[in-house]
Amino acid sequence: MNSFFPGTSRSSVTRCKPGANCPSSHSGISRQLSPLSVTEDSSAPILELQSRGSSGVCGHRVERQNRSGDDGTQTHPENSSQENRIKARCRSCTSMVLKAVWGLLIILSVSSSWVGTTQIVKITYKNFYCPFFMTWFSTNWNIMFFPVYYSGHLATAQEKQSPMKKFRECSRIFGEDGLTLKLFLKRTAPFSILWTLTNYLYLLALKKLTATDVSALFCCNKAFVFLLSWIVLKDRFMGVRIVAAIMAITGIVMMAYADNFHTDSIIGVAFAVGSASTSALYKVLFKMFLGSANFGEAAHFVSTLGFFNLIFISFTPVVLYFTKVEHWSSFAALPWGYLCGMAGLWLAFNILVNVGVVLTYPILISIGTVLSVPGNAAVDLLKQEVIFNVVRLAATIIICIGFLLMLLPEEWDEITLRFINSLKEKKSEEHVDDITDSNVHLRSRSRANGTVSIPLA
Numbered sequence: 298m299n300s301f302f303p304g305t306s307r308s309s310v311t312r313c314k315p316g317a318n319c320p321s322s323h324s325g326i327s328r329q330l331s332p333l334s335v336t337e338d339s340s341a342p343i344l345e346l347q348s349r350g351s352s353g354v355c356g357h358r359v360e361r362q363n364r365s366g367d368d369g370t371q372t373h374p375e376n377s378s379q380e381n382r383i384k385a386r387c388r389s390c391t392s393m394v395l396k397a398v399w400g401l402l403i404i405l406s407v408s409s410s411w412v413g414t415t416q417i418v419k420i421t422y423k424n425f426y427c428p429f430f431m432t433w434f435s436t437n438w439n440i441m442f443f444p445v446y447y448s449g450h451l452a453t454a455q456e457k458q459s460p461m462k463k464f465r466e467c468s469r470i471f472g473e474d475g476l477t478l479k480l481f482l483k484r485t486a487p488f489s490i491l492w493t494l495t496n497y498l499y500l501l502a503l504k505k506l507t508a509t510d511v512s513a514l515f516c517c518n519k520a521f522v523f524l525l526s527w528i529v530l531k532d533r534f535m536g537v538r539i540v541a542a543i544m545a546i547t548g549i550v551m552m553a554y555a556d557n558f559h560t561d562s563i564i565g566v567a568f569a570v571g572s573a574s575t576s577a578l579y580k581v582l583f584k585m586f587l588g589s590a591n592f593g594e595a596a597h598f599v600s601t602l603g604f605f606n607l608i609f610i611s612f613t614p615v616v617l618y619f620t621k622v623e624h625w626s627s628f629a630a631l632p633w634g635y636l637c638g639m640a641g642l643w644l645a646f647n648i649l650v651n652v653g654v655v656l657t658y659p660i661l662i663s664i665g666t667v668l669s670v671p672g673n674a675a676v677d678l679l680k681q682e683v684i685f686n687v688v689r690l691a692a693t694i695i696i697c698i699g700f701l702l703m704l705l706p707e708e709w710d711e712i713t714l715r716f717i718n719s720l721k722e723k724k725s726e727e728h729v730d731d732i733t734d735s736n737v738h739l740r741s742r743s744r745a746n747g748t749v750s751i752p753l754a
Contacts, residue, residue: 400657403649407665410646412672414639415508418500421635427623428500430614432493435640439603443467445648446596467597470590481601484586488598489605491579496643498572505565508673510552513693514569516667519703520545521577529581537702544699551692595651660704667700 421431447463458466468475471484502511520542526532553566590598617623625631653662670693 396657400653400661403653403657404661404665404668407646407649407653407662408668408672410642410649411512411666411669412508412676414642414646415503415512415669415673416676417635417639417642418503419508421632421639422504425625425632425635426504427614427617427625428504429497429617430623431500431636431639432496433606433610433614434636435643436493436496436606436610437603438640438644439599439647440607441600441644442603442648443596443600446593450593463593464597467593470587470594470598476601481605485601485605486609488579488583489602489610491575491582492602493606493610495572495575495579498568498575502565502568502572505561505568507677509670509677509693510555510565510689511569512673513670513696514549514552514566515573515576516670516696516700517545517549517570518573518576518580519663519700521574522580523703525577525581526584530585535705537705541699541702544695544702548692548696548699551688551695555686555689555692592651592655599647599651663700663704667697670697 418431443464447460450463451457465475471477471480474480499511499515502514506514520538523532523535523538524542527534549566549570553563555562587598614623618625650662653659653665674693
């Protein structure tokens with residue numbers, strides 16, 4: 298931006314009429330420059346000024362030389378503001394494109410990690426069936442969540458913070474006093490139990506059902522979250538979400554019917570629905586007691602769950618081992634490769650879900666989760682572990698549609714009405730413009746013929 302007032306010149310040349318009595322000083326011109334208003338045609342190179350002297354009127358022509366630099370190019374306020382708007386629009390478009398690209402990558406990563414976790418569990422079950430030990434082992438990996446977050450902080454943040462300072466900052470999710478022993482036991486214990494139950498029931502369901510059925514049934518947790526939020530948190534009632542919940546329940550019943558209500562099928566469906574229910578209860582209670590959390594606070598909380606699992610729940614797999622409920626011959630016989638792969642993908646899924654909320658739109662994370670259903674179906678078909686009949690396919694589609702209906706925003710009806718009204722207004726404006734153009738065309742033809750005709754409205 299130029300330092301001088303827009304519309305005035307950096308160097309002005311004053312020309313007087315020959316023989317006119319001009320004042321000895323042109324200070325009057327400088328005094329009249331400030332109150333002058335530039336005409337609408339800002340591209341005019343000359344500004345006419347008039348100053349009255351004692352012996353008549355003297356016209357002065359001031360040549361404006363608006364230059365942004367030494368090259369003599371003109372600058373206008375309108376052009377600069379238009380350029381600023383264009384730059385802001387470009388930055389906004391670039392941000393949207395980057396979010397969309399990140400969203401696409403995270404969708405693929407979320408769905409791939411969840412499909413990979415489910416399929417590795419199915420492979421592990423062929424030689425090793427200890428679902429609680431597998432749940433306990435994978436939950437211990439949550440301890441690495443906060444170190445991964447802090448590594449990202451060191452790589453991206455301009456102002457680096459020490460690990461303890463960042464840890465205390467993220468501890469505010471537990472309260473203003475941070476993480477204390479009392480809060481560690483009071484707030485972490487119920488969520489750790491729900492986390493363990495969710496994963497344990499999910500692994501139990503994978504023993505009875507195919508990966509496609511379990512992942513489809515787990516998508517019902519969105520419907521359960523809405524129902525619990527409506528009852529417990531008094532969230533807004535939405536008819537479309539009630540329809541989605543009914544569709545989810547219908548899909549559950551159809552999934553059990555797909556195998557003619559066999560015992561294993563019913564038990565597997567019960568385990569999968571139980572996993573979805575505990576997952577929904579976990580989310581509702583988190584919102585009730587802890588509220589919303591940013592990425593750092595979520596990383597801190599999940600790592601705290603891992604510590605609680607390692608300290609207080611480690612006795613459970615030991616008891617199951619000595620009671621021979623979940624027994625193995627030796628630690629060397631454990632499928633460490635599959636166990637580490639399962640735990641790593643499970644940790645990657647949890648990290649991606651939280652990172653995706655920061656980098657892109659949260660709805661894309663949910664879409665990535667529901668895409669795990671066709672992903673598992675494709676793998677099951679390749680492995681020839683599932684035969685899709687009409688009932689199973691219909692149940693899967695109904696549950697997925699219900700899941701997508703849950704993603705509609707609360708103001709979806711108002712947004713839809715505004716969109717429809719804007720389309721109607723746009724069509725009416727185009728219709729009026731067409732009528733105006735036709736009227737102008739008819740009048741021009743009538744004038745050419747020497748007569749004036751007024752068309753009927």
